[in-house]
Amino acid sequence: MTSRTSTESLVELAAEAYVYGYPVVFDVSMISAFMHQGFGSLPPTPFNRFGHSTKLATPDAHFVSVNNDTVYSIAQVDLSGGPVLLHVPDTAGAYYVLQFVDVWSNNFAYLGKRATGTGEGDWLIVPPGWAGTAPDKVRGVIAAPTAVISVVGRNACDGPEDMPRVHALQQGLTLTPLDTATHRTGLPAPDPDVPEELRFFEQLRVWMAAFPPAGPDQDHQEHFQPLGLLEEGLSPYVNPDPALVEALTEGLAAGKARVEAASNPPADGNRPPGAWEINPHLFDYNLDHFGVGTIDSPQWKIADRQASYLVRAATARTALWGNHGYEAVYAHTFTDSDGKQLNGSRSYTLRFEQPPPVESFWSVTMYDTPDYYLVANPAGRYSLGDRTPGLVHGEDGSLTVVIQREQPGDPAEAANWLPAPKGDFRPMIRLYTPGQAVLDGTYRLPPIVARG
Template identity: 85%
Template sequence: MTSPTETDSLSGLAADAYVYGYPLVFDVSMISAFMYKGFGSLPPTPFNRFGHSTKLATPDAHFVSVNNDTVYSIAQLDLSGGPILLHVPDTAGAYYVLQFVDVWSNNFAYLGKRATGTQEGDWLIVPPGWSGTAPDTVAGVIHAPTAVISIVGRNACDGPDDMPRVRALQQQLTLTPLDPATHRTGLPALDPDVPEEVLFYERLRVWMAAFPPAGPDQDHQERFQPLGLLEDGPSPYVNPAPALVKTLTEGLKAGKARVEAASNPSGDGQRPPGAWETNPHLFDYNLDHFGIGTIDSPQWKTADREASYLLRAAAARAALWGNHGYEAVYAHTFTDSGGKQLSGARAYTLRFEQPPPVDSFWSVTMYDTPDYYLVANPAHRYSLGDRTPGLVYGEDGSLSIFIQHERPDDPAEAANWLPAPEGVFRPMIRLYTPRQSVLDGTYQLPHIVATD
């Protein structure tokens, strides 16, 4: 019989397993959802094909903090049948990025304006352990850490009138198996008889075996042997003993609490009123796989491997498939310069003395709360940035953005108007390909100032 002390210890181990395995379980679940249900305007799409959005996001796209700057093209790849040839079109200098993510949510390669330029080219994507010879015609080889991966593509789009250009590029983005006759295995099936209360651990057990992580992480997984997570064959969770169910459910609850706390930090109370919250290093948990377009340096790695597991889980919970900070940095705020909550009942100014230091582009997007959806407005303007036509700049090069619910009466202010909802709101600034001053914190975004 298991003693109370042993049960407590095992529950703590189950919580550790939840934190460790959450990114894998969530990532694979999203892959499955994409293939069978799609995401918003992205249609359901089988393995080894791209699904394309056909428009920029609008308020009817009810997704948390969806961006209004780029149009998505997403593919889920099953490399168990062998390498796949990716063709990328020439974007003629326009920003795009193809982000490669393994099932543990590690960003392991990038193609695009920052990483490889905007010219046309072919790239070979190969499965773990591949030792073949790449065709002479490819620009490079992308080594996948897991047999199933995601490609998350984003094409900059300057508005509805720019969509024909983006659609033409999307049609030229293709995936072709090097050997179309080879068999693919896809996602491994779960035992349908596992009860819902312990299903997370069954998913973790099956998918952990199917998609082994890097060697040091495999060593870490050995700790979870007492929970049944390393067992092969029939599931140990079909008819679990009551003590095991208690251990796993307690661990699940505690693990969830840890991930929620890490993904929604309360701060230390030292942030100045109105300061923008940002974390360029949220995705620095990848410690083992650095392919084309990544930066393999201590600056972009979490020093403590075990600490990286909680960071990885928090990133998956808050921003699955987000980019490294050197590709894009995101900042948001809930308060003005006086520390008061932002609300459409007031009028505000956001003044940039100089444009934010980026090598691609930047934007400010308006979201309501608590859902963080885009805000419907008569101007059909959901974001504003350096690509917005008709902005009025000061003689000194400054740019003042006017944030309020009603359209300003002054024509110059109306040109720079970012519509707010009637109630509270949360704007987000996106900095695409930020410069070093953003990454090291020497550049500070200006505060939003109430003007009434």
């Protein structure tokens, strides 16, 4: 290998492979974690069953940028044995979304209030290349790009007192294989004898082969051949050439640096200090698979496929299993209106002169850095939004959120308090079914302002 290709070019190729392959490695790793450990209150759950959260997310859910507005119902669906029938209950007008994600982290279908309404129905999820006949009375067919997919369900929940309603909906959400064919019980396993420093590339090799991407991406994979990523059978990383090991480890570090830089880009000099990073097109890297509830339009696609790989990796790193902008928009900031890093040693305000323009609802959630996990606090409040009871508005209808570590002494400020950690933090605003002013950029979120 190294005789045909210089070490320098192998390092660059390995860095490209890391950026390209990070989403599938991270996604499949999260699928495995869900099936074996669960996420927070979501229990470990086997294939083709929904795992239901029994409460809104708390800091014990170690998942990047997990939301605290909706209650999760998540299923890892295996289609290796054929189609699976999904039953969806009637939510009686309440917001919900079922998001369908392939193992490359592409959102390829949606069911829910925005996409298909809130009525009851059955949907058939079919594997790649399926050419059968759907049963009578199904509302539609959802064609999966990969043989394993994630279905990420979110039911809006207005707090603990609303959980009985949500729990009843969860019980009505079911998956049933269409026939009795045997489905796999686990994910393809990387070779355990591969050394830890090469584990990423071994995972990528195995999972690329098990879950082929769309045709154009398969063509792109061909140029990773010098790295051994297309080798079948015995892993090339068990007893690799030392020069290859050196190139892969250097490339891994370089690829990680690129993803981290893309995940936290430097401030745009043309943007005012403290402006929120908001990009309705963060999930536009899906270029090939558009099913029920998606919008197949150039407006919602990244024009440059090569550029889409870095966007996809950075998005997986910071917001895995997030929605397209037309379903929900996410905005975050690391700095205040003076351009200084947000930190729990200071007190801040976030003043909304008017509510953000949304068709469903909005919230602001607190996360730590660098993990982007929810922040534990004595009040047990991890987010705040238009559904939070007891908020105190100004006479002009404005809302001032107080962000600080300690609970404010003033009762009105305490009602509007979003607890912060003692160190650096990154809040995120979510706008569910955002209005056009959000999507076209004419609406601007207010900056966070330091007090004192």
